[in-house]
Amino acid sequence: MKTTKILFNKVKEFEGCRLEAYQDAAGVWTIGYGHTRRVLRGDRISRYLADDYLRCDLAQTERQVLALGVAETQGQLDALVSFAFNMGIGRLKASTLLKVISVGGSEANIRAEFMRWVYADGKKLAGLVRRRRWEADRYFEESPRLEFLSEQEL
Numbered sequence: 001m002k003t004t005k006i007l008f009n010k011v012k013e014f015e016g017c018r019l020e021a022y023q024d025a026a027g028v029w030t031i032g033y034g035h036t037r038r039v040l041r042g043d044r045i046s047r048y049l050a051d052d053y054l055r056c057d058l059a060q061t062e063r064q065v066l067a068l069g070v071a072e073t074q075g076q077l078d079a080l081v082s083f084a085f086n087m088g089i090g091r092l093k094a095s096t097l098l099k100v101i102s103v104g105g106s107e108a109n110i111r112a113e114f115m116r117w118v119y120a121d122g123k124k125l126a127g128l129v130r131r132r133r134w135e136a137d138r139y140f141e142e143s144p145r146l147e148f149l150s151e152q153e154l
Helices: 004-013 047-068 074-087 089-094 094-101 107-114 126-141
Strands: 017-025 029-032
Touching: 004 047, 004 074, 004 107, 004 126, 029 047, 047 074, 047 089, 074 089, 074 126, 089 094, 094 107
Parallel strands: none
Antiparallel strands: 017 029
């Protein structure tokens, strides 16, 4: 399994793109679709480079999620990569969500665990609700026809 175009396009939608470096809520310099490595104040990039950074960042997150050994379907991989890309692999590893998945929790329990991650500074955010809903739906989705990012796109 590897990153699908479905995931790539959804992460682009959820993250939004900023072509000029900015400090995120934690004060980390960020650019493109949430790229943080080697970003400095004043940096500017093209949309093409933003897409390239996202491909690389998703590939790294994908490897980290696959190493957990819990994604059995493409939908599960896409959902967990989206979650880990947004929240960080450390939070996924320490989460009750991962524990519930690991023990074969019910669909209702897994969906509920996704929905626990919709708050920032104690406030429920509509964007996080949309993202977690999509992740929970994708986790249980069976995809008959998948389009993967090609080697040139990676």
